[in-house]
Amino acid sequence: xxxxxxxxxxxxRIEPEKLLDAAQAVFARDGLQGASMRAIAREAGCDPALIxxxxxxxxxxxxxxxxxxxxxxxxxxxRLSRANVGKHAAERLWETLGLVHEHMALDPGFRxxxxxxxxxxxxxIQEAIARHIRPLxxxxxxIFQEGVARGEIRExxxxxxxxxxxxxxxxxxxxxxxxxxxxxxxxxxxxxxxxARLAWFDLFWRGITARPDEDLxxxxxxxxxxxxxxxxxxxxxxxxxx
Amino acid sequence: xxxxxxxxxxxxRIEPEKLLDAAQAVFARDGLQGASMRAIAREAGCDPALIxxxxxxxxxxxxxxxxxxxxxxxxxxxRLSRANVGKHAAERLWETLGLVHEHMALDPGFRxxxxxxxxxxxxxIQEAIARHIRPLxxxxxxIFQEGVARGEIRExxxxxxxxxxxxxxxxxxxxxxxxxxxxxxxxxxxxxxxxARLAWFDLFWRGITARPDEDLxxxxxxxxxxxxxxxxxxxxxxxxxx
DNA sequence: TTACCTTTTCAACAACTGTTGAATTATGGG
DNA sequence: CCCATAATTCAACAGTTGTTGAAAAGGTAA
Numbered sequence: 001x002x003x004x005x006x007x008x009x010x011x012x013r014i015e016p017e018k019l020l021d022a023a024q025a026v027f028a029r030d031g032l033q034g035a036s037m038r039a040i041a042r043e044a045g046c047d048p049a050l051i052x053x054x055x056x057x058x059x060x061x062x063x064x065x066x067x068x069x070x071x072x073x074x075x076x077x078x079r080l081s082r083a084n085v086g087k088h089a090a091e092r093l094w095e096t097l098g099l100v101h102e103h104m105a106l107d108p109g110f111r112x113x114x115x116x117x118x119x120x121x122x123x124x125i126q127e128a129i130a131r132h133i134r135p136l137x138x139x140x141x142x143i144f145q146e147g148v149a150r151g152e153i154r155e156x157x158x159x160x161x162x163x164x165x166x167x168x169x170x171x172x173x174x175x176x177x178x179x180x181x182x183x184x185x186x187x188x189x190x191x192x193x194x195x196a197r198l199a200w201f202d203l204f205w206r207g208i209t210a211r212p213d214e215d216l217x218x219x220x221x222x223x224x225x226x227x228x229x230x231x232x233x234x235x236x237x238x239x240x241x242x
Numbered sequence: 243x244x245x246x247x248x249x250x251x252x253x254x255r256i257e258p259e260k261l262l263d264a265a266q267a268v269f270a271r272d273g274l275q276g277a278s279m280r281a282i283a284r285e286a287g288c289d290p291a292l293i294x295x296x297x298x299x300x301x302x303x304x305x306x307x308x309x310x311x312x313x314x315x316x317x318x319x320x321r322l323s324r325a326n327v328g329k330h331a332a333e334r335l336w337e338t339l340g341l342v343h344e345h346m347a348l349d350p351g352f353r354x355x356x357x358x359x360x361x362x363x364x365x366x367i368q369e370a371i372a373r374h375i376r377p378l379x380x381x382x383x384x385i386f387q388e389g390v391a392r393g394e395i396r397e398x399x400x401x402x403x404x405x406x407x408x409x410x411x412x413x414x415x416x417x418x419x420x421x422x423x424x425x426x427x428x429x430x431x432x433x434x435x436x437x438a439r440l441a442w443f444d445l446f447w448r449g450i451t452a453r454p455d456e457d458l459x460x461x462x463x464x465x466x467x468x469x470x471x472x473x474x475x476x477x478x479x480x481x482x483x484x
Numbered sequence: 485t486t487a488c489c490t491t492t493t494c495a496a497c498a499a500c501t502g503t504t505g506a507a508t509t510a511t512g513g514g
Numbered sequence: 515c516c517c518a519t520a521a522t523t524c525a526a527c528a529g530t531t532g533t534t535g536a537a538a539a540g541g542t543a544a
Contacts (some may be wrong), residue, residue, distance in 0.1 A: 247493065248492085249494080252491080257494085289494080290493095291493065
């Protein structure tokens with residue numbers, strides 16, 4: 001018996017940004033395929049037709065989401081990269097990881113969305129994603145190259161793969177470690193994630209360094225603070241996380 | 243004008259296995275969500291209703307797919323693991339990677355299906371997947387533990403994460419490296435995959451070994467055969483793969 | 485033949501999908 | 515006050531979805 005809503009402008013206008021927020025939330029839950037315009041509209045508190053007033057179609061919303069997120073990351077990454085020229089490659093990589101972590105860690109929906117559409121999506125969408133990622137990896141390549149030139153990174157590393165191994169595989173860790181932690185090992189996920197991050201960096205850096213015995217002093221404090229977490233997990237649960 | 247097909251049993255019965263093949267093919271293309279029962283039926287050459295004669299619903303088909311694939315992998319992995327007790331951990335891991343590669347490399351649909359449902363799927367489905375994966379990682383854990391005991395693997399490795407880092411991240415490489423190779427670097431994907439496999443193992447092993455300077459002679463032949471591929475790629479394309 | 489069991493298809497259900505054209509209201513400018 | 519424009523909703527289109535109950539055809543046994 002609620003009757004029809006009044007048409008025309010609302011008291012507070014529904015900004016396109018708000019529609020994007022809603023879209024991201026729903027995409028996150030259901031994927032680009034599974035998300036329905038009606039669900040997005042419900043999330044945003046408006047009629048589905050309003051979405052078409054601001055966006056051409058569903059795919060256009062997805063593109064808009066990319067355009068909103070990537071430039072910010074890229075800009076900060078570029079600034080960081082320029083500021084750190086000359087520093088030890090390990091430290092540059094660690095800081096890069098931290099920055100990407102900040103942008104992506106709390107955004108599982110965005111991560112799974114991008115990954116899903118890159119692997120399964122239509123030609124045009126894959127290309128759109130690639131366009132956004134490319135400059136990001138170019139920055140990483142520069143770090144690797146400088147590291148090799150300074151003798152900090154082993155020459156036999158396949159440089160074309162380094163960036164992918166480092167960042168995309170870290171995204172995979174963010175996506176799956178918490179899930180696996182709960183489902184497979186029964187460990188609460190918030191304990192494991194900081195540990196996983198350090199473990200990943202350790203593994204990766206040991207994997208690419210030219211001087212395996214050199215220890216990274218800038219990590220020693222973090223390492224100490226995580227040691228007891230690690231022992232706690234190791235002692236309390238026998239089963240492998242995955 | 244073809245008219246209705248005759249009802250009743252066909253000349254050659256449609257086995258449930260054939261329905262599963264069809265389901266896997268369609269799931270691979272469209273995901274569990276996107277795949278329609280009608281599409282699966284079309285692929286199998288029968289009516290959608292026939293599927294419901296053999297399976298309860300769509301999810302049941304998915305479960306049946308898991309039950310068909312995982313036990314085979316696990317069995318071979320167990321045999322391999324028992325046969326190799328006492329060998330160097332690096333060699334054991336390399337062979338494990340090879341075995342999993344054999345089962346999974348040519349099955350992108352299955353990989354993406356399992357990963358997708360594990361991250362996005364319903365509670366029950368996640369649990370079903372976890373049940374299949376758990377023993378697999380238990381085998382890996384044993385290898386790591388033996389490696390640590392023999393002083394081949396560094397003690398500071400977080401054992402709970404080792405198996406996940408090793409295998410799941412390799413799956414991620416199988417999924418994304420070919421795509422990235424084409425889309426981002428413009429390199430033909432069939433060149434890059436064997437190289438990526440060796441590079442990943444190199445990185446991982448260097449990341450976990452306790453003796454970084456020890457070189458792995460069992461890989462030297464493969465390494466030599468890939469060197470020229472690598473140089474070809476490195477010289478022809480400046481851009482990072484990703 | 486008759487009866488039964490197994491396999492297969494048909495036809496329909498209700499729900500949901502992306503999208504659009506028209507209708508409606510509020511706001512601000514002249 | 516009138517009018518144009520911006521913002522919002524309604525109602526519908528044509529299509530697809532997972533699923534089901536009933537009907538039909540073949541084989542087999544009595």
